[in-house]
Amino acid sequence: MNYHIYKSVKNTNEKIKFINSNYNQNLSNLALFAQHQTHGRGRGNNLWISKKGDFTSSFLFNKKLELSKLGQINILVVDRLIKLLEEKIVDVSFEFKWPNDIYFNEMKLAGILIETTIQKQEINSLIIGVGINFISCPKFEDKNTVRLRDFSQNISPLNLFFSLSLILEEYFDNFQNHDFSKLSKGLTLKILKKDKIIKLKQNNQITNGKLIKVDEFGALVLQTANGYEYFTYGETL
Template identity: 35%
Template sequence: MLNCDIVRTRLKTMILGRNLYCFQVIDSTNAHLLGLARDGAPEGTVVLSEFQTAGRGRKERRWFSSKGKNLLLSILLRPELEIEYAQKITLASAIILANTIDQYLKNKNLPPVDIRFKWPNDLLVNNRKLSGILAESILQDKKIVALVLGVGINLNEMPEERDPAIRDLAVSLKELTGADIDREDFLCLFLENFEKDYERFERTLYRQVIDEWKQRCNQFGQKVLLETPFGEQEAIVRDINDSGFLVYEDMAGKLHALVTGEIISGHKDASGF
């Protein structure tokens, strides 16, 4: 099981993870941290759990994760920015996580993996889901007073341990590299990188995020199936706009920005918090 005392000892952050809650079982790390946020928990509070009974992703989808194999955590941010920045913060979190995976594998002399982003919140390797991110906000006067980022990362779960419904849709770092992933080391590295890069992105009001995110997305120009507020639509992915929303071309050749929705592409979701 993940040792939170080791995490507290190794962690080299000033804020992130200094207020750390660890559970063996919880309903949802995001739900618990949202409650703590409403009670005044400080920025940087982190909630971890080995297993979730009501983990969820976008559209309230269930989360599937074997106990003690992966990382399930939620991070509390208090950016004091307009709600329009929430999407950019989600994209920034994906960048930080992908860079952390690259760094961890390099530090351990393990083979690299080619991580690609699927809008709005997935990290894929070979079109299989390695990680998902779910952002939930508490607003006041159209400003974010608290933003909870739920992060699920498949580290050590092998196919035979996975729910059959998602066995071929998900993938873990152990499956890709053949090596056990030290979860305490990985968590500390992720939180340390997050604290450093979050400050960088905040300082520049997320100006670099869109360009950095695009570098890991290979869906531009692809024909996909989208879930939109108006139902499912076939479309061609054209861009990500300056607000972090998907720009797509419909079958009539007209461009639209997708604010609420996702790329379906006939592929079942496998994430939740």
């Protein structure tokens, strides 16, 4: 893993993509941390709002994987980030909002953005952007937020970055050996609004259904008027 630390970047995913294209002839795995990200972005057209001192990072893996594994990549990253946070902060349990946001008591703490390079129906490389509200609580009309500093004063953003980079590299090196059935069952216990009626937005269409679980492929399973339906992408409202 090659590490890149910056005081400020415009966008960590774009910066690590640039480094990989121009300076990474050996196709090493890359990890990038910025003390300040000025133009963060989330899924779709969403912005990621952060201040200097928040956790903004990206990880790039030059690894070939089947395109069908994208959902498993997502739940693996979510699972490892939650477990790392719970190891660092004792007696606190975090939740996740499908597909890839981390919450505490229905307040958003962190978000994950995964981007891939695809050729011939195969993933050639993937970028994992991770943002954590470390010192700030951004204000939104439709959600409340929480910051990591409220749980502990003893966690360093940079130390958390190094811990996460080592964990992700180890898990992607052994990607094929993971028990995703067991992993998905554990995440189902932590998913927000389990067994409740939710709305899922997909391609500007809204589906109402009871949230049942996350399956071993990373899909969200809803019980709707049509029976059990499986969603591999979308946004839970």
